[in-house]
Amino acid sequence: MDISSTDTLTAAGTPIRVLLAAGGTGGHVYPAIAIADAVKKMHPSAEILFVGTRDRMEWQTVPKAGYEIRSIWISAFHRRLTPQNLLFPVKLSVSLIQSYSILNSFAPDVVVACGGFASGPIGWVASKMNIPVVLQEQNSYPGVTNRMLAKHAAAIFTAFEQAEEHLPGDKVILSGNPVRKRLSAVSKEESLEMFGFSGSKKVLLVLGGSGGARAINSAMKENLEELHDCLDLQIIWQCGEKYHSELSSELENKDYPNLRLLPYIDNMPAAYGSADLVLTRAGASTCSELMLLGMPAILVPSPNVAGNHQAKNASAMVQAGAAEELREENLSENLSQVIKKRIFDDEALTEMRKAMKSLARPDAAKVIAKEIFTLAGKETQ
Template sequence: MHSEQKDISSTVGPTSAAMGKPRVLIAAGGTGGHVYPAIAIADALREECAETEILFVGTENHMEWHAVPEAGYDIKSIWISGFHRRLTLKNLLFPVKLATSIAQSFSIISTFKPDIVVSCGGYVAGPVGWVATKRGVPLVIQEQNSFPGVTNRMLAKSAEVIFTAFKDADQYFPEGETRVSGNPTRSELVEADRQASYESFNFDPQKKTLLVLGGSGGARAINEAMAANVERLHALNLQVIWQCGRSYFDKYRGRIDFEKLPNIRLKDFLKNMDEAYAVADLVVSRAGALSCSELALTGKPSILVPSPNVAGDHQTKNARSMVNEGAAELVTDSELSNTLVSLVEKLINDQERLKQMQKAALKLARPDAANDIAKVILNLTEEKERI
């Protein structure tokens, strides 16, 4: 076991307003858990130093290819995918993709000439981070989970700083290099006007609202539990926002008669997450690191359903941290369908319990995480200029 993580608040110093134009390359891809913290860091960099030049690296067939430009940033692609642990013909292409991605990363870094590279995880960050260290470009890692991903673990020995969200991640990284920061979250999540948000969903402010998050790809257990119980939930006189993921949307839209369920809003993806959080009295969600951080930031009571298909069972660890603080209830995949309605009914009608869960969630929030990370990154670029 390594020594305790340093608290980032003791290491953040002032940044120079006259440091020129820092150039920051951010590699992140695959899922929202990697991409949205990266965007939050980019936003904070621009807030700290408006002249910061930022470029993202991702892949064309994942969510970053749309989410990053929508956030106002440029992105370049490399051709890379993960290595499948089971035998598959797709693995035959992996050496070719890896060699190609390294060449593409070399070209991007040579052209953009970053002062620093930030890895927020996902396999796209592997070639970019590796080339950066070989070219002498300082590397910073931001790890979202209690059990770090393979890419960040591989890059860790070459990193200048490793920002972590959970103390549990410390043991997987070089001793003394980690700094606890919390997960960067989007500040706009808490900026929505609540009345306008109810109008956006055509909801009644006097009724309780349940927000169900199936994730960008869709969480099968959550979606199947919702499909099995959606009529019973509607009968509780609840308003429900059910974000099922793009891969499930057509299936449920064709299978369920939503004309008979006027208080249910089935969504493939929520671009207006700020408004969804604003109206939610209770949230059902997976327990990914980003989801837990957003629930804390917005102070939302939650029912967490950890995915059993993640490395190191880190979602269960994340969920138990929330439960132990009184901010959430934990339900397993196998229990969810049978317990969803009764648990939702019990919690959403207990105003005092909801208030207690809200206070507990807010105590876990680290709203300054992105800005703290951005300040350290800018200080590192300033140090590089002085060398």
């Protein structure tokens, strides 16, 4: 198939058409939705299409956000020899054909690739069809898909300055990570009341992500008596749905009146609003929320992610003075000591808040959307 000569640009007066490719995790999908929302806000008649895979979170999340999604048959390539890798060449070939079909029928003005394996075939085929490709990289160390697509991109938007070291510098625009729903401010007093907490005691917020984090949960369980009883902390502990039942049973006969053990948190603004310090992983979406709200944090990077990008995210925030890092291998033995050192030092917390806020770029989605319109030769409303 000859895809190099395909004419993909529409007339200047017609609504902009934007295709977004993202998948696998919330770190890729939520920024893509934020960009789509920003495009729609600038031009309500804009036509938006997502591309992802049927067996990952985007297949449910994107339609809930109000957007159409189509699938390609791609999956991750494992770094070790697995039976799934034997099928990868077939999946890649099929995905390239599917990508061409989707791009040819939708005829986007611009393709936005936000990372994840679904972005690879779409971004590559779009570049061969002379469709402008925009990359959005959430982490301080770019994922393999975005590194491969970088030479084909018209613009690359990053959240961390360190990402530029691994990308074509003349294409990089430091924009920050788009956050889909701006976390509305909730007063400290109102937030504490929602959790039944006192204003006279410090609040520790523990986040394990939607699936929870086994290492953080294990360390919290080992240190809970010290944190709750000895340090007299109020604790919101989001442990993940798959761990909640077991932890609830183990703690059922213990007396922890200032502990709120939750599978997930529906009201994140109140959780952040009540917290003095956050213990969390260093995923891109979480880091963006911390920056936006100026939340002091102790970061525990997951060692089980591609490219070790969480460690690099944490390192960038530590260098800025916004966070402290705890490695997973030393987590249980050092947790109480580090929390005690930070949470009762009001001066240090104030400096961390300032540093965290200085990293925030709340208009990231708007900045990216404007560049999309420029590349498409369209005018915003």
